[in-house]
Amino acid sequence: xxxxxxxATAPSFAFVIGDHLPILQVxxxxxxxxxxxxxxxxxxxxxxxxxxxxxxxxxxIMLLWQVLGAAAPITYYIGGWAPPWGIEYRVDAxxxxxxxxxxxxxxxxxxxxxxxxxxxxxxxxxxWFYALFLLCLSGLMGMAVTGDAFNIFVFMEVSSLxxxxxxxxxxxxxxxxxxxxxxxxxxxxxxxxxxxxxxxxVVTGTLNLADLATRIGPAFGTAPQPILAALAFxxxxxxxxxxxxxxxxxxxxxxxxAPTFVTTFLAATATKVAVYILLRLYFTxxxxxxxxxxxxxxxxxxxxxxxxxxxxxxxAVYEDSVERxxxxxxxxxxxxxxxxxxxxxxxxxxxxxxxxxxxxxMKATLFxxxxxxxxxxxxxxxxxxxxIGRKMPLTMGLFVVAGLSIIGVPGxxxxxxxxxxxxxxxxxxxxPLVFVLVGxxxxxxxxxxxxxxxxxxREPGDNLADARDPPASMLIPMALLGAATIYFGxxxxxxxxxxxxxxxxxxxGLK
Amino acid sequence: xxxxxxxxxNYNYFITIFLMVSGLYIVxxxxxxxxxxxxxxxxxxxxxxxYLSPGKIVGGTAPVLDPAFTVYSNPLPHVLMLTAIVxxxxxxALGLALTVRIYEAYGTVNEDQIFARDNKK
Numbered sequence: 001x002x003x004x005x006x007x008a009t010a011p012s013f014a015f016v017i018g019d020h021l022p023i024l025q026v027x028x029x030x031x032x033x034x035x036x037x038x039x040x041x042x043x044x045x046x047x048x049x050x051x052x053x054x055x056x057x058x059x060x061i062m063l064l065w066q067v068l069g070a071a072a073p074i075t076y077y078i079g080g081w082a083p084p085w086g087i088e089y090r091v092d093a094x095x096x097x098x099x100x101x102x103x104x105x106x107x108x109x110x111x112x113x114x115x116x117x118x119x120x121x122x123x124x125x126x127x128w129f130y131a132l133f134l135l136c137l138s139g140l141m142g143m144a145v146t147g148d149a150f151n152i153f154v155f156m157e158v159s160s161l162x163x164x165x166x167x168x169x170x171x172x173x174x175x176x177x178x179x180x181x182x183x184x185x186x187x188x189x190x191x192x193x194x195x196x197x198x199x200x201x202v203v204t205g206t207l208n209l210a211d212l213a214t215r216i217g218p219a220f221g222t223a224p225q226p227i228l229a230a231l232a233f234x235x236x237x238x239x240x241x242x243x244x245x246x247x248x249x250x251x252x253x254x255x256x257x258a259p260t261f262v263t264t265f266l267a268a269t270a271t272k273v274a275v276y277i278l279l280r281l282y283f284t285x286x287x288x289x290x291x292x293x294x295x296x297x298x299x300x301x302x303x304x305x306x307x308x309x310x311x312x313x314x315x316a317v318y319e320d321s322v323e324r325x326x327x328x329x330x331x332x333x334x335x336x337x338x339x340x341x342x343x344x345x346x347x348x349x350x351x352x353x354x355x356x357x358x359x360x361x362m363k364a365t366l367f368x369x370x371x372x373x374x375x376x377x378x379x380x381x382x383x384x385x386x387x388i389g390r391k392m393p394l395t396m397g398l399f400v401v402a403g404l405s406i407i408g409v410p411g412x413x414x415x416x417x418x419x420x421x422x423x424x425x426x427x428x429x430x431x432p433l434v435f436v437l438v439g440x441x442x443x444x445x446x447x448x449x450x451x452x453x454x455x456x457x458r459e460p461g462d463n464l465a466d467a468r469d470p471p472a473s474m475l476i477p478m479a480l481l482g483a484a485t486i487y488f489g490x491x492x493x494x495x496x497x498x499x500x501x502x503x504x505x506x507x508x509g510l511k
Numbered sequence: 512x513x514x515x516x517x518x519x520x521n522y523n524y525f526i527t528i529f530l531m532v533s534g535l536y537i538v539x540x541x542x543x544x545x546x547x548x549x550x551x552x553x554x555x556x557x558x559x560x561x562y563l564s565p566g567k568i569v570g571g572t573a574p575v576l577d578p579a580f581t582v583y584s585n586p587l588p589h590v591l592m593l594t595a596i597v598x599x600x601x602x603x604a605l606g607l608a609l610t611v612r613i614y615e616a617y618g619t620v621n622e623d624q625i626f627a628r629d630n631k632k
Contacts, residue, residue: 150591157598161605168609173616173628181608184538187551189604194558194595195531201588202565 021063022076022089025099025145026155028056029138033131042118042457044128044234049130050110053137057100057107060141064096068498075147083147085207090147092504098276101357105268106137112368112477113261115470116375120259122170129169133265135162140273149197149207149285152277156241159273160186163266167258178253185240185250192237195390199230209285213509216289228295231286235278235297242274244301244338245308248331255327260371263323267330268364268499275337276279279352282341283506292344292510306433308335309383309440316447322380325447329406332440333359339433340421341477348424349503353498355417358405358488362413364455365402365481369395372470372478377463382451386461389452391467394475398456398482403448405485408441413488416496523564524595544613544620548575548606562588601627 017024032052036045047175066280067074079085082449091099113133121129139159143152165187168179201207204215220227236247243251255263286292302426309332316328319479337359340352373388374380405412418437425433436445460467469475518525527542531551566588574583610620617625 150594154594157602161598161601164605164609168612173613176609176616177625177629180544180606180613183602183606183609184551185548187555188535188538191555191558195561198558198561201562348572440515 018062018066018181020049021059021066022091022145023078024059025056025063025103025141028052028059028139029134029141030124033134033138034141034224036127036131036134039127042116042123042130045116045127045130046117049113052134053103053106053110056137056141057103057163058233058368060096060099060103063091064100064498067091067093067096084206084211086149087151088208088210089145090210091145091316092502092505094280094497094505095144095276097353097498097502098273099141100355101360102137102140102144102269102273105164105265105360107366108477109261109264109268109368110482111473112264112371114473115369116260116474119375121169122381125169126511129166129259132162132166133262135159136166136265138269139379140269143273144276147209149200149209149212150194153194153197156190156193156277159270160190160241163262163270163483166266169262170257170259172257174253174354177464178250182250182254185247185327189237189240189247192233192240194237196230196237199226199233203227209280213288214286216286222289224294227286227290231282231295231297234281236279238274240277241340242278243331243334245304245331246310248308248312248334249329252327254322254472255330256321256324260367263373264364264367267327267367268360271330271334272360273313275334275341275352275356279341279349279506282346283344284509287506288509292452298342298344301338305335305339305342306436308332308437309339309436310443313440313443313447316488317443317450319447320382322373322382322385322451323367325451326370329447330359330363331442332444333363333405333406334439336417336421336437339436340424342376342508343421343424343428343430343433345369345424345428346418346500346503346507347427349506350496350500351417351420351422351424353395353499353502354492357499358413358417358494360466360486361481361484361488364404365398365478365485366406368478368481369399371400375465375470375474376467378483382454384463385454386458386464387455388464391460391464392469394469395478399455400448400452401482402485403451407444407448409435411486411489413485413495415489416492420496515624523560527557527560527564527619530554530560544610544622545607548603548610551606552599555595555602559592559595562592 029052032048035048039045073090076089078087117126117129136159139155139162143153146152146155164179164183167182168176200212202220204212204224206212217226240247255267272367312328312331316325318327319328337352337355340348370380373392405414408414408418422434423438425431516610534554534557538554541547541550549552552573566585568582568584571582572580574586614620617628619625
């Protein structure tokens with residue numbers, strides 16, 4: 001039955017839309033990207049991008065609402081072909097949460113793009129910029145919504161290729177080099193992932209994630225080696241994408257030289273979706289079929305997470321550019337997220353998943369604040385920013401709020417996730433990890449404190465004569481996410497409960 | 512003797528692995544950005560073989576229903592690899608385009624020289 005015929009017979013429009021929410025997550029930004037590419041005026045393309053991002057958030061929230069009300073995951077068959085032959089979109093509490101996170105960050109930060117893109121990107125390239133942004137958004141949403149292993153690869157490449165092009169649009173020539181290095185490492189990561197999926201396909205004959213979870217177990221009895229090799233390939237490939245230490249080398253330059261809006265968006269979403277893919281494949285697909293202790297992945301992940309939390313934090317301390325400092329801090333925070341995964345208890349995973357949200361919110365605030373500074377002053381080097389806190393009080397105030405959250409001060413979102421991770425570690429009998437968490441927070445005090453010292457305790461120099469708070473279109477998104485940092489630190493009914501439900505889904509399927 | 516036999520029986524996989532490893536080696540070992548991209552393309556191409564060779568069944572025909580044939584090759588890997596080829600072409604094109612821009616900005620496509628020129632500034 002065609003969509004039109006369905007609309008004619010269905011009781012209401014809303015009813016039809018309600019049935020097709022999963023595919024809308026991908027289709028809406030994809031069509032928006034085409035429309036943007038057809039426009040010539042940058043402000044026109046911005047209007048399309050803003051409309052698409054806002055409606056996408058509406059769709060994502062409706063989907064989350066449906067999922068939380070339903071007993072079973074929502075499934076959607078593309079073209080009406082039933083799985084395992086057709087591609088299935090499968091939404092449960094975990095990916096609905098990720099979808100709301102990605103769409104939410106996109107919707108809240110898009111007003112920030114208008115001024116920064118207007119300043120950083122040439123007028124004739126602006127519509128292409130927004131087209132690429134929507135493509136990237138579409139790819140990320142697709143990765144989160146799909147239940148097909150090869151489909152994940154296709155969407156991963158859609159989002160990555162557009163991200164490489166977006167990063168290359170940075171005004172410094174080093175942005176080109178950063179994009180090239182990201183392209184090489186990202187492609188190696190994606191190819192590793194495809195090799196892993198190929199090995200799984202050879203032994204099981206299916207690509208559907210739910211189907212894979214049931215077929216890997218029997219196949220493991222006859223041919224264990226390809227499955228273990230597939231697990232290794234997939235974990236390493238996605239670890240490249242999520243910038244797990246020491247596979248993070250592409251990240252600092254990419255974040256430092258990309259246009260400000262791109263840094264904000266990618267830092268808050270791209271690595272988070274990659275973490276989701278790793279959680280989904282590791283726990284639901286492999287964890288449901290074989291004993292995960294067959295390969296020492298949890299042990300390796302634990303060591304690398306701890307290394308990330310310390311080494312990347314220490315590297316952040318020695319950075320002069322605030323953007324690069326925040327990028328290294330991202331690597332350290334990703335270490336926190338994978339730490340919860342390595343602990344692999346319900347409390348630990350809840351900590352990981354809630355930290356996906358909390359880190360996205362606070363890192364987007366930080367990158368927007370420093371982006372506003374770059375917008376006014378033209379640099380993010382600490383040596384040039386003495387006294388900036390007096391010239392841009394609101395911007396730097398929000399920077400401090402989100403910075404406190406990175407440190408994990410009680411009352412901010414960062415505290416909630418670290419608390420959860422700490423509980424998870426103690427539950428699992430790994431209490432020394434609590435000291436690791438506190439230790440990495442103490443290093444965060446140093447690097448955030450360095451910025452605070454420069455911004456507030458020094459006399460403003462002559463180069464800051466014109467610096468003042470940015471226009472409302474940049475300030476409001478920042479303030480919204482800054483308020484969310486506090487809100488998620490005080491009221492966890494929404495964030496932590498959904499994260500707990502999602503963690504239960506992951507742990508519940510374990511063999 | 513047995514090793515030789517398994518080599519002869521599974522030669523397609525050995526070719527795949529050889530391409531895969533040499534492609535990855537070129538990406539890591541070469542400083543020239545064009546050569547890196549060639550290595551990357553080889554690495555990606557090896558995956559096509561990895562998917563396609565198990566999909567072909569010896570003695571099987573193309574998967575078109577006909578009473579005269581009962582053994583068919585699996586069409587799905589071929590379809591998947593069409594998508595992967597498109598992705599590979601797009602990646603290579605973007606990589607080359609970036610290299611052209613890097614050459615315009617730095618006057619070289621050698622990574623060591625580029626790093627040296629950035630540090631001098």
